Amino acid sequence: MGSYLRPTALGQALEALGEGPRTIVAGGTDHYPARVGRQIDEDVLDISALRELRGIADTRKQVRIGALTTWSDLVRAPLPAWFDGLKQAAREVGGLQVQNAGTLCGNVCNASPAADGVPSLLALDARVELSARDRVRELPLSEFITGNRRTQRGHDELVTALIVPKPGKGARSTFLKLGARKYMVISIVMVAGVLVPGRGGKIADLRIAVGACSEVAQRLSALEADLTGRPMTAALAKPEHLAPLGPIDDIRGTAAYRRDAALTLVRRALARLMIAP
């Protein structure tokens, strides 16, 4: 028979995790769907009462997204334009019910290849803050997620925040999701992008990430390198820029289709980023 803990202080939560592994539940939007028709009796750590994990905080160099920040919290938060892409992703997660309960950190920890938040967070160079009773560490998101439903989180660790470093001045962002229906749809392909404009209409910094086309969403670093420093009109993605992707055939689409659609969406994302707001 499992136990259910819902501590009100982070220290208690970390203590509990230190004593043995537990399933961590925040919004419950991945937890329950994975247990349909089953008696749920595992040891659970419900972190929803940890007030200190709520909220989005802006410090001088970075933005800290607390572990209990829901998709809806993010959408409502007054944030700079470089969060627009992530907000767009938030609006396309499940239905409003899921957006109201599900958290960004949970999305990252669940580590689905089609996790809606991951491409934008990768494009934002987000880092993951992991806390245990005796330590706190930070990992780049790209290192944190190691595969399909696999992360670097130790059994005694809790993801306590996502940390987004501020990009250069004037940064903007976008997000495109391709699914077979409107609302509540698992992505066939997602593309997220962040662009920092430079002088003379050139691209100072560009980051493009593609989701649902490989075990873990990928940044297209060759594309980023090719376009950085170029005039904003000259941007053009080529098929070889998609080399980091490894799409598969599944019920939502073929690998060939994903590759083809990814290129289209990357080009569209670039076109959007090029248009000054």
Added chain:
Amino acid sequence: MKRESRTVEFTLNGAAVSAAVDPGSRLSEVLREDLGLKGTKVGCEAGDCGACTVLLDGEQVCACMVPAGQVAGRDVTTVEGLAAKGGLNALQQAFHRHGAAQCGICTPGMLMAASDLLRRNAKPNRRAVMDALGGVLCRCTGYRKIVEAILDVAKAQAPPVDPPAGAAVGARLAKIDGQAKLTGVEAFGDDVAPRDALLLRVARAPYARARFTIGTLDRLYADHPGLLRVLTADDVPGNNGFGIYPHIKDQPVLAEDRVRYRGEAVLALVGEAAAVRAIPEEEIPILWYAQEAVAGIEAALAPDAPAVQEDKPDNVLTRGRLVKGDVEAGFAAADHVVEGAWQTGFVEHAYIEPEAGCARRVGDRIEVTVTTQAPYMDRDETAQVLGVAPEQVRIVPSACGGGFGGKLDVSVQPLLALAAWLTGRPVRCAYTRPESMAASTKRHPARITARAGCTDEGEITAFRFHGDFNTGAYASWGPTVADRVPVHCTGPYFVPNVAASSTAVLTNEPPAGAFRGFGVPQAALAHEALMDMMAEQAGIDPIEFRIKNAMAAGLETATGQRLEASVGLVDCLEKVQPYWEDWRTAAVMRNAVKKTVKRGVGVGCMWYGCGNTSISNPSTMTVGVSRDGRVTLYNGVADIGQGSNTIMVQICADALGVPAGTVGYVMGDTDRTADAGKSSASRQTFVSGKAAELAGADLRAQVLRLTNAGPKAEIKIGKRRIVVRDGADRHEIDLAALPELAAGDVLRGSGTFDPPTTKLDENGQGTPYGTYGFAAQIAEVEVDVDLGTVKVRRMVAAHDVGRAINPVQVEGQIHGGIAQGLGLALMEEYLPGRTENLHDYLIPTVGDMPEIEVIIVEDPEPLGPYGAKGIGEPALIPTAPAILGAIYQATGLRMTRLPVTPDRLRAAILARERDGGND
């Protein structure tokens, strides 16, 4: 085992609540089972359907994903908290006015999602409404009336007025059972069990084809003390088989030593709910020997294919055939011959309410309350499984949260009856969503080839058709599909020479059964594409071509049936024609300048025989007046959301000559109502409606006879007496003075109607149906050619329904049919083992629906009640062909494999580019 309970205090619908609950259990379970608030519905337990939407601190969440422990100190609002008991708030009233609830299973979720929106935004626009409802699935309404209702909340309107005597037919009467659906009071299949009911859980086959043995159960009983009974095939006292046809009971209630599809029932665990739920799958001692499964029509028809059913070595369940005229001569006379091949997959009904019910034993009788489309068939099926007389079984339909054909076959009925029979305790069961999807019937996958020819003038001379239909592991409605398809395969056109055949093929896949259209939607893909192709070759506009060949009164169908009346196809086509011309022209102009997003407009027509094919399918209705003046319609029709409760009352009230608001009803209880057949084959308005009219007329005739009044006399039924006014004469019947006939009634009228049909001969010739529905729909789509995505922007649907008994409900059926047709065309494909949930199996959301203009055409059917015929299935059939035609105009590609998913369409676009195709 369940976790230790903990006291959770929170505010529920404005009142403080303290409940001892497992903090890790789902809030939906706590609300429904611990607190008894059954208005919150469970459709998937995975956040995919939104039926369980409640407000948590004012925000919509899925109660199935909220840990009960998280509501401590917070505010929870459910549908029961929207209005004071017995009343409706402004939102609920708007839903009622607009007919926004059909079956009602999604309604609580829709209301809560809308409440969340209206709290934040009292006058939302359409976009905001759609965003708010994006997380709630509805399978009945096509969402249109829900959106309209929410947009209309802000406008205070007077409640609808009940029509006076004689004015019910044709009135936009609100559902007479609508209020219960809006307040959460309506009891669906999983809402009816008493608290002490045992739980039944089915263990199912993980393999598509396997043999198995069941090991000793001692260990299971010992380890799980709350487990009272494990049912196996050996426990079935009667016939361990069920099936739609009296002579084909080929699907075991519980498999005996082999299984033929993944999801087949093997054994049933019965006991205390918590104990039964807690049994891990791997502890159930079934030893499996998997065998190579037969998947798909091609594999099943291969010469060396293993037999799915041992007595059918060629894997052919049945064949259908139709020959009219001389098809070869017809093709010889043609100037243009076109042909094609089409393919569709399994389609899941995806009713939001999974199969559910409760059974109890009462002496030597068994009572099953269950979500169903066919109470009398359930009764007879259950009786033969228990080995008892049909009269020993009582079926009481619960409210039905969507059927669409999927609740015509029994599901939980025989299992629950068996468990209650053997244990003597009430027993309940509700399938989980994956279980419902794996176990239940599907639309038949089809492989169709067809060929048609016409003259230069556009006159069709010949039509040849063959369809193979994958009927899965068991017969279910396979023979019906094989029969119905050849009859309808030409489409609603006059064709002098026809050769058609069909085959129902057995495979190790889910039984394909009845699904809105019985194979006709698949066949319509072929005939409508051929019409377009012939029109193109002959250089005639596709609608003109259809009008030229349209079926009309006085012409003979492919079965040689001369249609006498109510053939409104040309009228339907002429009604959509102005839109067609505008939209087609606009698309051409737009496409000349737009490179990526191309528009197209397509047309689809259909005809559909109302009632069962070539067999007697009578309905009987009774209407009574009690001593205290209550009028009750004993209505054997299962209302599955289509609105038959309201329709039957409207018809009967007018026939009797009293206001509809004064007629009560009993629905479908086999102890209290006569057999009105199944809610299938678009037959209830036509067949049972006619019976309701005859019953009302019979009662009226008796009243007039008793008072010696003339036929135009006015009847007023008051408490204890009936007053009849005939011109200046006034008569009275003292009800108290009359002897009781039955169930408190002192007067009773009844009516029976069986549509006139004949058997079809060996060439498929005869009169299969008493009447046919006709329709034309046009669709405008936008195709993103770089991604292969298709958005249906708007549609016009013109349907000849003979007479719209209730226009709101006719519109609702059409909206919902279009939604399902859109799903069939663009996104729905069930893959056993891979899409057994509502996030991998996609049905349209509110955001996928086009604007729809409904045009009701009324070409009266002399046989029908007040001229009416059916609309349920006709609504869906033309949609996919219209969408495919629109994709053709947009892209130049005739897509022949459904669903047209983005990857399939994009692959076709790329293939054409590679092949050097132009434009």
